Amino acid sequence: MKRPADWRLYLVTDRHIAGARPIEDLVCAAVRGGVTAVQLREKECGTREFVELGRRLKKLLEPFAVPLIINDRVDVALAVGADGVHIGQSDMDFRDARRLLGPEALIGLSIETMEQAAEAEGLGAAYYGVSPVFSTPTKTDTAPEWGLDGLRRLRTVSRQVLVGIGGISAANAAEVIRAGADGIAVVSAICGAVDPEQAARELRRRVDAEST
Numbered sequence: 001m002k003r004p005a006d007w008r009l010y011l012v013t014d015r016h017i018a019g020a021r022p023i024e025d026l027v028c029a030a031v032r033g034g035v036t037a038v039q040l041r042e043k044e045c046g047t048r049e050f051v052e053l054g055r056r057l058k059k060l061l062e063p064f065a066v067p068l069i070i071n072d073r074v075d076v077a078l079a080v081g082a083d084g085v086h087i088g089q090s091d092m093d094f095r096d097a098r099r100l101l102g103p104e105a106l107i108g109l110s111i112e113t114m115e116q117a118a119e120a121e122g123l124g125a126a127y128y129g130v131s132p133v134f135s136t137p138t139k140t141d142t143a144p145e146w147g148l149d150g151l152r153r154l155r156t157v158s159r160q161v162l163v164g165i166g167g168i169s170a171a172n173a174a175e176v177i178r179a180g181a182d183g184i185a186v187v188s189a190i191c192g193a194v195d196p197e198q199a200a201r202e203l204r205r206r207v208d209a210e211s212t
């Protein structure tokens with residue numbers, strides 16, 4: 001039986017923030033530090049390059065049993081043999097993604113409002129990406145922030161796995177878990193860190209301290 005995915009510490013890649021460091025090296029370091037899932041997000045990457053990078057990451061992650069999720073692109077996820085895809089509210093409809101990827105694929109869904117959460121109940125998402133918990137410079141086109149109070153309200157009405165994303169760092173990771181998130185997704189906190197492995201280790205420590 002396939003082991004359930006672990007969403008406690010979810011790395012979302014950003015090659016611009018990573019700078020000159022190869023994304024493969026950064027991801028491997030982050031996994032050594034405790035990252036439990038990786039999303040390859042490449043908004044400005046050509047399809048062929050996206051697929052090739054995804055295949056390299058898939059091969060690197062397999063020995064760690066860490067799932068690889070592709071942002072937005074169902075076609076790339078299929079070509080790579082990724083574990084799943086993350087889709088936003090303006091991306092492919094969830095039901096279409098499920099038909100294309102099959103019943104075993106891990107499909108995450110961005111949730112920006114309580115109304116969207118209600119509409120998504122019953123779809124069978126692997127998790128909701130609750131976005132953004134806090135305002136973030138990584139994405140400028142996001143909805144108003146949930147804040148900790150909003151996250152608490154969502155937790156009271158949803159049994160879905162909740163992964164908070166947006167403005168999360170070691171300084172506030174524990175608060176996000178205490179507010180009801182099952183895990184956190186980060187970009188800058190690891191991709192922009194001088195030592196990604198140590199940054200991941202510290203984030204994981206803070207998440208685990210609130211999860212036990």
